[in-house]
Amino acid sequence: MQVQVHTDDHIQGGESLAQWIQDETKTRLARFAESVTRVEAFLTDVDAGKSGTNDKRCRLEARVAGRPAVSVTADADKMAAAFTDAVDKLTRVLDSELGKAKDRNGRDTIRAAQE
Numbered sequence: 419m420q421v422q423v424h425t426d427d428h429i430q431g432g433e434s435l436a437q438w439i440q441d442e443t444k445t446r447l448a449r450f451a452e453s454v455t456r457v458e459a460f461l462t463d464v465d466a467g468k469s470g471t472n473d474k475r476c477r478l479e480a481r482v483a484g485r486p487a488v489s490v491t492a493d494a495d496k497m498a499a500a501f502t503d504a505v506d507k508l509t510r511v512l513d514s515e516l517g518k519a520k521d522r523n524g525r526d527t528i529r530a531a532q533e
Contacts (some may be wrong), residue, residue, distance in 0.1 A: 419444060420456040428463035439501060446505050450512050456481040461497060476500040478508045488515060
């Protein structure tokens with residue numbers, strides 16, 4: 419699974435922030451490694467440098483093999499909190515989407531994508 423991090427000009431942290439996001443994403447989404455080919459993280463400061471509440475935004479977009487991309491967004495006061503909320507949302511969405519393709523015994527269901 420590839421993890422790409424994109425930031426705007428108002429986000430502080432540079433390479434260390436990008437490395438932390440890559441490591442956390444791979445750790446938290448490890449169980450989806452077979453299905454998810456790439457995750458892109460878009461980090462923005464909504465107020466463009468001004469202080470305000472919930473002005474940091476993290477949008478995560480996951481590319482799932484054989485399925486449409488899945489995207490979630492979270493806002494918070496700190497970038498770490500926004501990322502954590504977004505990756506939790508993405509985990510729930512992937513559980514839901516990929517869980518529909520398997521029954522409770524792990525077998526393919528009729529909802530699985532036909533190739």
